[in-house]
Amino acid sequence: MSLPPSSYLRYLPAVFSGKDSAFVGDYLKIFEKLLTGIGDGALDGRRGIQELLNTDVAGNLFYPRLSFLFDPAGTDFMPPISAAKPNQQQAILANLDSYIGVPAVTNPLAAYVAGQSATGSAQSGIEAWLNSFLNWLGGWVDLTLDNSWSIDKKRMVTAQILALYRLRGTPLGLGYMLNLLLDLPLMIEGVQYQEAGDGFPAKAVPVKGQITVTVSNPKAPCIGVSDQVQTAFILQERYHAGSQVVSGYFPWLFNVQITLPNAHNSGFVLTSQNTQQVLRLQQQLQQLLAAIKPAASRFAITIFPSMQLQAVTPQTQICNAATLGINTLLGLQGIP
Secondary structure (H helix, E strand, C coil), rough: CCCCCCHHHHCCHHHHCCHHHHHHHHHHHHHHHHHHHCCHHHHCCCHHHHHCCHHHHHHHHHCCCHHHHHCCCCCCCCCCCCCHHHHHHHHHHHHHHHHHHCCCCCCCCCCCCCCCCCCCCCCCHHHHHHHHHHHHHHHHHCCCCCCCCCCHHHHHHHHHHHHHCCCCCCHHHHHHHHHHHHHCCCCEEEEECCCCCEEEECEEEEEEEEEEEECCCCECCCCCCCCCCCCCCCCCCCCCCCCCCCCCCCCCCCEEEEEEEHHCCCECCCHHHHHHHHHHHHHHHHHHHHCCCCCCEEEEEEEEEECCCCCCCCHHHHEEEEEEEECCCCCCCCCC
């Protein structure tokens, strides 16, 4: 069965549409494939230039959502790509590759090292291109993306960063930035004491909880007004802790509070793994806040609630909320 000729024949005189003009019809397919596209498997199913320059494609290619790859009726702010199911992810990347046409990734060491494939997976090329493209796109909004981030996180951060720039230097802006970059609130799994009952002994059962981070300015003391020298407010040359301030707040200090799950659930018990997660989060906050805080300002990180060592009871022997060096932030790991 012969394939139909190029649709471009309709723009030529009728003499080129006769029985002896099969060559012309096939020859024009080359230009039709490259310019307006043909829905076949040639050139790995690549779309035509006209399809790429379509308003829905070119207009959305430079926005991280990449809306032309998803259902127009969808309302998700950032439909997943890397977090989608494997078959959906493969279909989305294949659709994107049909517009871009990224060559397959080759392995130059395959000819010299046994057991290595000469080419990568079908989607490795377009996935590498998309990661690089998002890094380039972030540069246009003064953003350096972390290469360890997934494709979806790069898209999410790039899409929201301009709005956060407007809140730069404020407690609200810092809080939003921390939540976005560190994937907060952080969900952790601890344990909780379960009393004996129905013939089952008392035991520790898994329970989930959230670690949240809030940013605020400390409340400044009020300035008293008095006509007496002894009680009148006097502006000092240098600030001293506890002194009154003219501005009414401390713009140079940000209180950053890490709130643990046991603040809302008193029965939640941190495990040694949870303690390491909290310490890791604290280190990340130290590094990130040092980079994004306003100039000439400082920050103080606190952890709430604080823990007290508990008396030894049958319950604490099974599920102790504060074992020094194990699930507290004091002492060295593994040293009681």
